[in-house]
Amino acid sequence: MNKQSKEKRLDELISQTINTEKLQFDDEKWRQKYPDEFQTLLWRAAKGDSARQPNILKVILKSLLAKLAAAAVIIVAIGFFIVHQRPSEQADTTTVPKVTKSPVEMVTAISLERAFRRGGIEAVEKQCEQAFKPIGPWPRSLSVEQILAEFNANGKSTERTGL
Amino acid sequence: MKTIKSRKTVTAIFAVLVLLVSASSAFAYPPDNAAVLYYKAFMLYEPPEFGPMLWDYWKSNIKSNEKIEEFLKKNRRVIDIALDATRIDHCDWGLDYSQGTEVLLPPHHKARQIFALLAAEARMQADRGDYRKALGRCISIYRMARHLNERPIVCYLVGTAINASTHKYLTAQLLSEMPQDIDTLTWLRDEFAKFDKQPYSVKPALRWKCEAGIISMSPERIGNVVLSGLDDGDFKEKILQRIATADEQFFERNRIYWNQYMADVISAFDLPYPQAYSMLQWLDEKPSKEFGENPDATLTVACAPPWQRIYVQHVRLEAKSNAIRTAVEVYLTKAATGRLPKSLPAGVASDPYTGKSFQYAKTADGFVLRGQAKNLDKVTFHQYEFKVKE
Numbered sequence: 001m002n003k004q005s006k007e008k009r010l011d012e013l014i015s016q017t018i019n020t021e022k023l024q025f026d027d028e029k030w031r032q033k034y035p036d037e038f039q040t041l042l043w044r045a046a047k048g049d050s051a052r053q054p055n056i057l058k059v060i061l062k063s064l065l066a067k068l069a070a071a072a073v074i075i076v077a078i079g080f081f082i083v084h085q086r087p088s089e090q091a092d093t094t095t096v097p098k099v100t101k102s103p104v105e106m107v108t109a110i111s112l113e114r115a116f117r118r119g120g121i122e123a124v125e126k127q128c129e130q131a132f133k134p135i136g137p138w139p140r141s142l143s144v145e146q147i148l149a150e151f152n153a154n155g156k157s158t159e160r161t162g163l
Numbered sequence: 164m165k166t167i168k169s170r171k172t173v174t175a176i177f178a179v180l181v182l183l184v185s186a187s188s189a190f191a192y193p194p195d196n197a198a199v200l201y202y203k204a205f206m207l208y209e210p211p212e213f214g215p216m217l218w219d220y221w222k223s224n225i226k227s228n229e230k231i232e233e234f235l236k237k238n239r240r241v242i243d244i245a246l247d248a249t250r251i252d253h254c255d256w257g258l259d260y261s262q263g264t265e266v267l268l269p270p271h272h273k274a275r276q277i278f279a280l281l282a283a284e285a286r287m288q289a290d291r292g293d294y295r296k297a298l299g300r301c302i303s304i305y306r307m308a309r310h311l312n313e314r315p316i317v318c319y320l321v322g323t324a325i326n327a328s329t330h331k332y333l334t335a336q337l338l339s340e341m342p343q344d345i346d347t348l349t350w351l352r353d354e355f356a357k358f359d360k361q362p363y364s365v366k367p368a369l370r371w372k373c374e375a376g377i378i379s380m381s382p383e384r385i386g387n388v389v390l391s392g393l394d395d396g397d398f399k400e401k402i403l404q405r406i407a408t409a410d411e412q413f414f415e416r417n418r419i420y421w422n423q424y425m426a427d428v429i430s431a432f433d434l435p436y437p438q439a440y441s442m443l444q445w446l447d448e449k450p451s452k453e454f455g456e457n458p459d460a461t462l463t464v465a466c467a468p469p470w471q472r473i474y475v476q477h478v479r480l481e482a483k484s485n486a487i488r489t490a491v492e493v494y495l496t497k498a499a500t501g502r503l504p505k506s507l508p509a510g511v512a513s514d515p516y517t518g519k520s521f522q523y524a525k526t527a528d529g530f531v532l533r534g535q536a537k538n539l540d541k542v543t544f545h546q547y548e549f550k551v552k553e
Contacts (some may be wrong), residue, residue, distance in 0.1 A: 109316070111392065
């Protein structure tokens, strides 16, 4: 095989592999092979021209810069909204705030009003309960012996009570 | 000689009189201050370990059982102390009002627990068929709510919640279950009439809030007020920053703003319902909206409670109170004639939502009292259903 015949053979092989002929679309064949896709196309066509108009939001979001700008605007808007809300609107829960407070601070009128603003009368009740927790009810019984025993328990208590 | 003898006699008589007077006051029970007994009841009472069963029983969600009966028996002394307290006219909780909005309040959670105890006892009396005693317990609870209504707004709200719960029990349970007995119903009407001579009112709380705000708006106190009264956040920080750089004029201008603001709030509570509702919403938002531009509004933002929410509770309670008083008149007619009236008797209490009387209609098993206007907070018509035991 000479050089020319070799090149001819190679052209044939390439031509067979990549099929450089102009492709003919057989719509009937395609419709049979992909019935679902065909139905989708029909549905889109039925929706009319408006469905095919470019979506402004999509156009904006295609640009990376526009995406970043939109995200920044949203973040600033949310931040602005939170900062300018009254504190009462930021949280609505009946739970007592976890900030450490003394029982005295928890039962002032203004502090309990804040609790009411946050969670109504239940929140007031909870805050009072938490403030008075360390006190609790009186002991069920207290005998003279118990009191005397406390006096005699150590020297410190005697000094404190002066007895 | 005679003069010396007579002097000795006079001295002896005086000493005996002093002893008698002091002895009688030293051992007097009950004391002349109901708060002493309430505090005693609060300290002695241990709430049940079985959780909300007492509330469920009172609300008729469950029937009586051994645990509940045993618990009420065990707490007989506490119940009696609380009932004794309700019979005393004078009640002074010993609050130091010179502290302004930082005044320390009584343990309201204990008051609510004692209320639950008394309410469960009322239900127990009704279960035993002693409706007069059950109604008596309800009247005692109403008195306790009045005792709790000290000047701070929170005290008013705690009393309101107790009143409202008792109203609900009377409407849905007691009046609907009990037979119509003229004596008992007349007694109940008279008890309500006694209350109405001095109605349960929000006015003292509103007036005191104005005074307390003025006391608190001073350089020495305002820091604590802001720290206690507002949730943490930028808003609070901004207020604290303004206070840190404030001079006496800033405080003076803020007190003037607060005074005018509170005058508007107090006037709004007297307006007809729809106007009051809108006005208080506007007043709730006003200081926050003006905060950015007007430094005079700064301390009002820190001190103002949610007025519209308080107003809603106030008007709702008044409507329930008036509905119960109207219902008692209807029950009395039924007791006297054996039939429900065709229309409401003359002179019955009006519906505060409209200023007009309730709409009355018979139902299959009783009657209903309806409001003629929508509740703006719920956007529904309010109505109170009463059953009639045949």
